[in-house]
Amino acid sequence: MTTSIPDRWGTHPDHIWLRGIRPEQRVQFDDKRGLWHVYGYPEAVEILSDPKVYSSDTARLFPIDIDESLHEGDVTHMDPPEHTKMRTLISSAFTPKVVADLEPRIRAITHELLDEVEGQDRFEFVKALAFPLPVIVIAELLGLPASDRELLKDWTYKITESKSPFTLKDSTAAEEKTNLQVFDEMSRKLNDYLLDHLTERRKRPREDLLTRLVQAEVDGKRLTDNEVAGFSSIVLFAGHITTTLLLGNTLLCLDATPDEAVLVRDDRSRVPAVIEETLRFLSPFPATSRATTETVDLGGQKVPADQMLVVWLGAANRDERQFERPDVFDPSRDPNPHIGFSRSSHYCVGAPLARLEGRVALNVLLDRLPSLGVDPDESPVFFPAMDLAGACVLPVRTV
Numbered sequence: 001m002t003t004s005i006p007d008r009w010g011t012h013p014d015h016i017w018l019r020g021i022r023p024e025q026r027v028q029f030d031d032k033r034g035l036w037h038v039y040g041y042p043e044a045v046e047i048l049s050d051p052k053v054y055s056s057d058t059a060r061l062f063p064i065d066i067d068e069s070l071h072e073g074d075v076t077h078m079d080p081p082e083h084t085k086m087r088t089l090i091s092s093a094f095t096p097k098v099v100a101d102l103e104p105r106i107r108a109i110t111h112e113l114l115d116e117v118e119g120q121d122r123f124e125f126v127k128a129l130a131f132p133l134p135v136i137v138i139a140e141l142l143g144l145p146a147s148d149r150e151l152l153k154d155w156t157y158k159i160t161e162s163k164s165p166f167t168l169k170d171s172t173a174a175e176e177k178t179n180l181q182v183f184d185e186m187s188r189k190l191n192d193y194l195l196d197h198l199t200e201r202r203k204r205p206r207e208d209l210l211t212r213l214v215q216a217e218v219d220g221k222r223l224t225d226n227e228v229a230g231f232s233s234i235v236l237f238a239g240h241i242t243t244t245l246l247l248g249n250t251l252l253c254l255d256a257t258p259d260e261a262v263l264v265r266d267d268r269s270r271v272p273a274v275i276e277e278t279l280r281f282l283s284p285f286p287a288t289s290r291a292t293t294e295t296v297d298l299g300g301q302k303v304p305a306d307q308m309l310v311v312w313l314g315a316a317n318r319d320e321r322q323f324e325r326p327d328v329f330d331p332s333r334d335p336n337p338h339i340g341f342s343r344s345s346h347y348c349v350g351a352p353l354a355r356l357e358g359r360v361a362l363n364v365l366l367d368r369l370p371s372l373g374v375d376p377d378e379s380p381v382f383f384p385a386m387d388l389a390g391a392c393v394l395p396v397r398t399v
């Protein structure tokens, strides 16, 4: 007998797909916000696969002009050919080997963090492990001092909280404009901090990702300082909260399906599939955005040019036209073509790292805490942001 996660704990009210709701119209105009929602899988894939018509440069629709020099390395909002150049250079520095080499360190950090809660019957999972693990890993990967962890946590948290994919140029909401100002201010601080570090790397190269990015060269092209700083800050906030949520969501999914929890505990070869199914079933980063460059026919709707589209990856991952029994958490589905890391040219750069962190952390948790489960007496708190799905507070029990 399983209980649905939203029924038991109450997830974000707008994440309707988590309750098994599939809107009849998979592409809908939202009068209130002046943008389009896309809930279907084939429609989402169509958008993600065509950057000419569905541009990632959504900033031109924002209500204030943000300082573009701070976002030169922001791959997420680039279109070809700039995007292709950036991705080629990034891939030459952030290689599969760089990620694979992190495995022992991720395991050691997970153990260190769990040592802190050793012997406790109950603890708060996000504070103890899910929040610190990704930020420590990314800071070490980039080569930033461990003593700056709190500072980095604070900046990434504020940047993540202050920007939403629903912000529009003609928005009258003062709150949205204030949020974007906070976003700009925090981005500037983080950018200055990273520029200081990379200037230092040019003088004294080290064995870290910042140095590799500074030195990266493909066909005679190199990244500028602003591009390295911009990309590094994207890594910090794109790779942090999302991974925090993945770790918590994995626990929530296993807690809601005790049979699966027993299976994976006894057979660790199932761990990667549990992580994949969590990415589909409770997608940590359920939305991304694109701007139309021309009038398009999408999902039976005519969408004019210069419209903001919110592509609900989480809803697409529950589309019954793509997945059989979409509302069942079933790690044995094979293939599992979820788009929790997006699709095509903007496919998540950090997917191998997120998968590795998920796999290592889950294995260590299963090894050390045989009775780990969500605390039945204390409800988790879900992130209030619409583009994040998962717990920001997750009380667990160990006995």
Ligand code: HEM
Pocket: 048, 075, 076, 077, 087, 138, 234, 235, 238, 239, 240, 242, 243, 246, 283, 284, 285, 288, 289, 313, 339, 340, 341, 342, 343, 345, 346, 347, 348, 349, 350, 351, 353, 354
């Ligand atoms: C569970 C964890 C994660 C999830 C669910 C996730 C999800 C995503 C998604 C959906 C996109 C594409 C958005 C789009 O198409 O507009 C993306 C892009 C990106 N992610 Fe992740 N991500 C995760 C972890 C990470 C990590 C650990 C890093 C870095 C170490 C990272 C770095 C990036 C970067 C740099 C991009 C931009 C790629 C581009 O635009 O070309 N992510 N991520």
